[in-house]
Amino acid sequence: MVRSLALPLTLALVTSLPLAAQPDTQVPQSQAEISLGFAPLVKEAAPAVVNIYAKIIRQDRARSPFADDPFFDDFFRQFAQPRPRVQNSLGSGVILSDDGIVVSNYHVVGEASDIRVVTNDRREYQAEVILADQASDLAILQLKDAEGLPSLGLRDSDEVEVGELTLAIGNPFGVGQTVSSGIISGLARTGTGGGQGFGYYIQTDAPINPGNSGGALIDVNGDLIGINTRILSRSGGSNGIGFAIPANLVREFVRQAREGEGEFQRPWAGMTGQPVDSDLAEALGLGQVDGMLISELHPQSPFVEAGFEVGDVVLEVDGEPVNSPSEMAFRLSVAELGGTSAVTRVHQGETETVEVALMEAPNSPAADPxxxxxxxxxxxxxxxxxxxxxxxxxxxxxxxxxxxxxxxxxxxxxxxxxxxxxxxxxxxxxxxxxxxxxxxxxxxxxxxxxxxxxxxxxxxxxxxx
Missing domain, CATH: 2.30.42.60 (Pdz3 Domain)
Structure with missing residues (x-):
């Protein structure tokens, strides 16, 4: 199946040549343009993708002598002494600025005690995590004593369309930097591959394997559209269904990291909801199957302050469609705290747009731990x-x-x-x-x-x- 995609993809590469110089896609003009393929694009983008070697120290407990005993196991499970175990993690990252700001996945570097970053030209840097968030599976690194590094620009990931050509660059299986090609095969994939409710991905059929995590998914202009993070596979290898975290969320992470935030700050919705299916749409009298039904609202939610009620249907946030709780969480995550978002809803049969304040979850009443x-x-x-x-x-x-x-x-x-x-x-x-x-x-x-x-x-x- 992979071979069957190779020829048409190679022929389509031609579009990357003029695109490197101008924004409009053009038909190849010569055999030379066809034979070059993605080579000019890779030469531009690959130097900004790095290999990451991380060392994680975990505290494992020694196996209890009663581990297999159906009666004593529960009593003695907690008494084994913890012992440190070194776990080596291998992944990829993308340089986003010439002073050494690098983005990768949380599951690659989020808990690491020692991080070594190797560039495409074999320079090595020590790095430290300056902002990380497990729910989003993103981490921002700062390379020590770095300057004048190549970097990738961030594209507005909301403009990405299904069918676009794309390249995945990373370090699969630790064999060294590798480039694979494909297309964008899906958008707004939510809840895929587990996670904690913030999963919202761009889907690609460009082969992604272990070690590609944290690597770049770029378009034919060489702009970063996503950070490779997950695959859907029973074997552990690529089956042509890979997922990337959209560049718009990466942009917000970089902004907060530069402002010195110790934790990623995302606006609090204070609500739960469910996708509107055909049965719900019919019951609610909606003309189409779109949106997210609000099923619960916390009394302190900013949506309550804005007049939202249980039973309202959220259609859009800042002009972008919302069809699930994960999409809602993503749309709020890419917006800045302290401002407002324009939220389009169906309320008592009428469609309207309401401004909602973007705020943190309040510490009220005080937790007083x-x-x-x-x-x-x-x-x-x-x-x-x-x-x-x-x-x-x-x-x-x-x-x-x-x-x-x-x-x-x-x-x-x-x-x-x-x-x-x-x-x-x-x-x-x-x-x-x-x-x-x-x-x-x-x-x-x-x-x-x-x-x-x-x-x-x-x-x-x-x-x-």
Missing amino acids: ITLNEQTPMPGLVVGQVNPEVITKMQLPLSTEGVVVMDPGPYAGRGGVRAGDLLLAINGEEIAAPEDVANLLMNSGRWMRLDLMRQGQRVSLRFRL
């Missing part, structure tokens, strides 16, 4: 009050209220308590605020029953203190 000390039966346990900021950071359901475990610490963790658990009661006494946890633990006696809510299920744990 408390870390239990050595005087309590569970030292190291961190608990806090749930609010929109906590809901966002811990990925809790939008309607969550109460006191949440932010970190179980060593002792509560051994007893089965997990981060994200909602604490309901201790020995039957309800927990209303973080400070209640320490007070109730100190007066719990020799035995304690902890009632909590985990993923919608009520759980009771018993401890001997």
Whole structure:
């Protein structure tokens, strides 16, 4: 199947020659133009794509001697001593400025303790992560003592169209820099390959393999349209379905990194929704199957302030279509905090556009996290009050209220308590605020029953203190 694509792609390469000099696509004028293929384009773009070698130190626990015992395994699972394990990660990156700003994937460098970047001409640089976000799978690096480096420009990824020719440049399987060609085969792919709800990808059939992660997906003008991040494959190799993070999100990451942000700041919607299918469209009396139905709104959501209600259908954000929660998250992520976005909705049968303020998830009421000390039966346990900021950071359901475990610490963790658990009661006494946890633990006696809510299920744990 790969061979069957090679000939037509090679013949189409001709369009890249005039495009390197002028924006309009032209028919090849000579046999020489046909034979050159993508060579001029690759010579321009490849020097800005780098190989990345990252070292990640993970704390693994030694295997318990009771690991295969159906009874004792639960009791002894947490008691094995952690030991460090060095994991080497191989990937790619793209230079975006001559002073050494490089973009790659979070899963390549996000947790690395040592990062080495090798350019196309074999120069080596040490690098540090200056901004990373696991949900978006993006990381921005700064190369040390770098200057005068080749770089790629960012294209407006909203202008990309299905059928455009594209090149994927990276370091697949560690064999060295490799270029593969294909077309844009899909746009607005969401929820593909897992992730945490922020997945929104450009799809290409240009072969992408392990090691291509963080590499460049470019158009025939040599502009960056996406960062290669995932493939859809059962074998682990390319099946012609690869995904790239759009350049518009990369642009916002670079802006925030240059402004010194320690974490990626994305506007908070405070809503949940679902795609409008044919049944929903008929029930809502919509003329077409488009948009995202708002199914839940947090009382502090800026959309509530703007007059949105459950049952409204969001059609567009800043003129771009929205058909799923992932698309909504992406559209807000590429907008700047502190401004507004024009959101088109269907409200009570009428289509209208409303300005919505772009704000962070509020820390109100204050989370007031408390870390239990050595005087309590569970030292190291961190608990806090749930609010929109906590809901966002811990990925809790939008309607969550109460006191949440932010970190179980060593002792509560051994007893089965997990981060994200909602604490309901201790020995039957309800927990209303973080400070209640320490007070109730100190007066719990020799035995304690902890009632909590985990993923919608009520759980009771018993401890001997």
